[in-house]
Amino acid sequence: MARIAVIGAGMGAMAAAARLAVAGHRVSVYERTETYGGAVRRFERDGFGFDTGPGLLSLPAVYRDLFIKTGKEPLEACVELVQVDPSARHVFADGTEVCLPNASRAGVVAALDEALGAGSGGRWGDFLVRAREAWDRTRRPLLEEPLWPNWQVLAEREPYPSVPHKRLLRTRRAGTLAEVGAWELRDPRLVALLESHALVYGLDPRETPASAAVLPYMEHAFGTWYVRGGIRELARAVYERCVARKVEFHFGAEVTGVLEKDGRAAGLEFADGSVVETDLVVGTGPVRLADLLNGRALYGAEEVAPRPESAARGRVVVCLALRGAREADAAHRTVVHTGDRQAELDAFGPGEPPADPTVRIDRPDDPALRPDDAHESVVLTATVPSQTRYDWTAAGAADAFADRMVAAAGRALPGLRERILWREVRTPAHTERETGAAGGGVPAPALAAAEGALLRPSNSTRIPGLFTVGGWSHPGGGLPHAGMSGALVAGLIVEGPEFRGSQ
Structure with a gap:
């Protein structure tokens, strides 16, 4: 039985802790803040609750x-898991709307044909068939297995089987998600639908590889699910499973250093001057973990190198407490697409929040999140530059952007502004405080191609006994990927370097 220290109580860290405890190890989790869950948080006030x-x-x-x-x-x-249907309602720049059924290719094709015109559904359906090929080619190495030693194969090969595109005398294949949209989907509304799946992770579709086609495919193939009481309930359940397996949690414990002994990770140092000795350390993001080792390199020159967390984009979340009941037929999620997609993407370059953002609206039909049926809790979310690129703490900055988000959401929810009792605005500055990520950036899932630009460093490091877990290491960001990072770290510790992933 090994003594294992886990830095942080995010979803990936807790997933690893639970699995390691079941394997017979003595596991202690040290969390800088006063609660668990990482970015999976809840805000509560006056009987309202918000993810x-x-x-x-x-x-x-x-x-x-x-x-x-x-x-x-x-x-x-x-x-309690509830499959959301429709998976999303989309409101496009020209006012066109479509509700997409959950996990039904035929239903999605029919809905798109009816809303956008004959042939639209067929083009999207054909795209999903090609996206499935990309998923089948990358699912195991990018989600279920430790990062391959020959990861260059993933970096060099584009797994998405794009349709040849003839232009003048040249024939080309799409290399980016934007090219997939422009050449294969053509309709600007279908393009917006496709690119919104990248934007949610802060990815610019003009730079994101075509392999990102797996992101809408995952939603289509496996459905979208809501956890009754809010996604925070999933974090609670994972935390309680850890406690039931005798994992010890220490909150308010800020780690300031990783101890080494005989070339191995051997314990942790804390802000209060205390020290704990361990046999193994499961760390946080590779960049922060290197800082805890005074900048020591965790990976060799031939391995995937960590990229600055500050380069990732963040999100602004506006929690709206509304008077008035939720309509019985309201969609759980609505995506209101920007009126100027090019301008929205261009704003991210200089680090400016977009003037007309794409906004995601979540309206859960959940009595646990509202004081009574005469009120409604709604969450608006938009992708924005991180705190390192834009000062969200400047006077009026957060509220000014929240006003833009509410205006955009009003295109889908007439009379929204008049229903607002109060609102809470949360920016990348909040995310930075809650998760420790520089600038409050949100990690994207690992993706193939693009010369490895969206691959994440391996969960094992060159320092024996030291491992990384969570969205900044393999297999990247997102709730499913966080859970898999925990499984991969546990496998590498329990079975050793020969571990090759779940079967």
Whole structure:
């Protein structure tokens, strides 16, 4: 039995802790803040509740596997999962709307044909078939297995089988998600639909590889799910599973250094001057972990190098307490697309929030999140530059952008502004305080191609006994990926370097 210290109580860290405890190890989690969950937080006031991180879950099988492997009670015995239908309502720049059924290719094709015109659904359906090929080619190496030693294969090969595009005398294949949209989908509304799946992770579709086609495919193939009571309930369930498996949690414990002994990770130092000795350390993001080792390199020159967290984009979340009941037929999620997609993307270059943002609206039909049925809790989310690129703490900055978000949301929800009792605005500055990520950036899932620009460093490091977990290491950001990072770290510790992933 090894003594294992885990830095942070994010979803990936807790997933690793639970699995390691079941394997017989003595696991202690040290969290800088006063609660668990990382970015999976809840804001509560006056009987209203709001998810301030992810609002929906894809690939619930990742967490089903975690609960199966760590106890007798399955996931559904600990939380109530509800499949959201429609998966989303989309309101486009020209006012066109479409509601997309959850996990139904035929239903999606029919809905798009009816809303956007004959042939639109067919083009999207054909795209999903090609996206499935990319998913099948990358699912195991980018989600279920430790990062390959020959990761260059993933970096060099574009797994998305794009349609040849003839222009003048040249034939080209799409190399970016924007080119997939322009050449294969053509309709600007379908392009907006496609690119919104990248934008949610702060990815510019003009730079994002075509392999990002797997992002809408995951939603289509595995559905989108809501956890009754809010996604924060999933974090609670994982935390309680850890406690049931005798994982010890220490909150308010700020780690300031990783101890080394005989070339191995051997413990932690804390801000209060205390020290704990361990046999193994499971760390946070690779950049922050290197800082805890006085800048020591965690990876060799031939490995995927960590990229600054500050380069990632963040999100602004506006929690709206509304008077008036939620309509019975309201969609859980609505995406209001920007009126000027080019301007929105161009604003990210100089680090400016967009003048007309794409806004995601979450309206859960959940009595647990409202004081009574005469009120409604709504969450607006938009992708923005991180705190390192734009000062969200400047006077009026957050409220001015929140006003723009409310105006955009009003295109989908007439009379929204008049219903607002109060609002709470949360920016990347809040995310930075809650997660420790520089600038409050949000990590994207690992993606193939693009010379490895969106691959994440390996979970094992060149320092024996030191591992990384969470969205800034393999396999990247997102709730399913966080859960898988925990599974991969646990596998590498329990089975050793020969571990090759779940079967």
